[in-house]
Amino acid sequence: MSHNSMTRKRAKRSGLSKNHKGSPLSSAAKSLQPHVAFSREMAKLSNKTNALFLEYYIRFRILSTLSEQMDVERTLAVVKKLLRKNFPVAQYSLMLIGEHGDDLILRSHFGLSHQAAENGRYALDENIFGEALKRGQPIYVPNIQSAPERYEYHTGNPAKKGAFLSLPLITRDGRVVGVINLWRRRAASFSAKEIDLLRKIAGQLGQVLDTITVYHQTRELSITDELTKVFNRRYFNQRFEREMQRAQRYQRPLSLIMLDIDHFKIFNDTHGHLWGDAVLKQVAQALEDSLRKADILARFGGEEFVILLPEIDKAHGRQVAEKLRHAIEHTPFPKAETQPLGKITASLGLASYPEDAEGASDLIHHADQGLYLAKSRGRNQVGVYQETNPKR
Numbered sequence: 001m002s003h004n005s006m007t008r009k010r011a012k013r014s015g016l017s018k019n020h021k022g023s024p025l026s027s028a029a030k031s032l033q034p035h036v037a038f039s040r041e042m043a044k045l046s047n048k049t050n051a052l053f054l055e056y057y058i059r060f061r062i063l064s065t066l067s068e069q070m071d072v073e074r075t076l077a078v079v080k081k082l083l084r085k086n087f088p089v090a091q092y093s094l095m096l097i098g099e100h101g102d103d104l105i106l107r108s109h110f111g112l113s114h115q116a117a118e119n120g121r122y123a124l125d126e127n128i129f130g131e132a133l134k135r136g137q138p139i140y141v142p143n144i145q146s147a148p149e150r151y152e153y154h155t156g157n158p159a160k161k162g163a164f165l166s167l168p169l170i171t172r173d174g175r176v177v178g179v180i181n182l183w184r185r186r187a188a189s190f191s192a193k194e195i196d197l198l199r200k201i202a203g204q205l206g207q208v209l210d211t212i213t214v215y216h217q218t219r220e221l222s223i224t225d226e227l228t229k230v231f232n233r234r235y236f237n238q239r240f241e242r243e244m245q246r247a248q249r250y251q252r253p254l255s256l257i258m259l260d261i262d263h264f265k266i267f268n269d270t271h272g273h274l275w276g277d278a279v280l281k282q283v284a285q286a287l288e289d290s291l292r293k294a295d296i297l298a299r300f301g302g303e304e305f306v307i308l309l310p311e312i313d314k315a316h317g318r319q320v321a322e323k324l325r326h327a328i329e330h331t332p333f334p335k336a337e338t339q340p341l342g343k344i345t346a347s348l349g350l351a352s353y354p355e356d357a358e359g360a361s362d363l364i365h366h367a368d369q370g371l372y373l374a375k376s377r378g379r380n381q382v383g384v385y386q387e388t389n390p391k392r
Contacts, residue, residue: 169206236298255317
């Protein structure tokens with residue numbers, strides 16, 4: 001028997017013959033198959049877990065802005081940062097519906113040209129994102145080159161290629177308040193999982209933006225006079241206490257003006273409350289146009305307004321009061337010629353801290369005394385409180 005034949009026989013007896021089904025190599029491969037399958041399943045599970053974690057994390061971060069500042073700009077900044085970090089795109093833009101509902105206003109973006117960012121407003125009928133907003137459904141364009149020509153697919157980029165995704169921002173009650181637009185240079189580059197995740201994120205954002213809007217609208221209604229749209233007395237009382245405490249703590253000046261429309265009852269009795277309401281709104285507007293943003297204007301009641309002037313001493317407060325009186329006197333009011341003075345005018349009373357008062361109640365009482373003084377002297381003038389007993 002040849003040496004090779006004997007070697008093959010020994011190998012066969014020992015179970016090491018090549019490609020034998022019962023060989024140790026084959027057995028080892030079989031034993032590893034369940035482990036390989038398990039590893040694949042674990043990898044799939046890991047990917048699913050990571051995607052789920054990312055979804056929950058982004059949605060949590062968007063939702064958490066409600067407990068931070070209830071501010072639209074803050075929320076948009078958070079969303080921009082999250083999308084930029086987790087979804088590589090060449091262009092991102094977020095647009096909200098304009099106040100008249102006929103256009104979209106660019107509120108947040110990256111990757112846009114300076115010209116596109118400066119434009120800021122986009123008609124609903126000329127853009128694919130306007131179409132997404134109207135439908136209330138995401139629109140995905142895998143390849144812009146083969147898409148219909150009637151729409152503009154991304155702002156400020158002349159290259160008609162790549163993939164474009166537009167996602168409407170929808171509130172809980174189904175209203176569409178805006179849209180997110182994403183563009184990538186490579187065609188068909190948004191996966192189905194990505195689109196689904198981005199759709200959920202857009203839905204969360206739509207609800208958060210709506211909550212912030214409702215909060216500010218409700219707050220404005222609670223602190224604003226319904227007729228004149230200036231602050232109401234309730235809000236003024238709150239701000240007055242805070243400003244007074246601040247002035248006392250830091251020894252800063254604070255002036256207060258009480259204003260009353262002259263002979264307003266005669267005007268109302270002569271022309272009716274509708275004309276009277278028109279005058280009140282015009283007076284409020286004239287006052288607002290003549291004040292700083294730091295000043296607090298409120299309707300105190302009836303035809304009476306109150307103006308709080310932080311950081312304004314008595315001398316400068318008198319100048320402000322005279323400016324307000326002049327503004328009203330020279331505003332063209334309807335039917336003003338029927339008034340006793342031949343025009344709509346106002347009387348004002350001024351008092352200041354620390355010259356005239358030690359606290360809030362004294363300051364408002366003394367400003368009211370200044371107002372009484374202006375009325376007693378013939379109206380259409382500024383009465384400045386003069387303390388008869390100087391403080392010790």
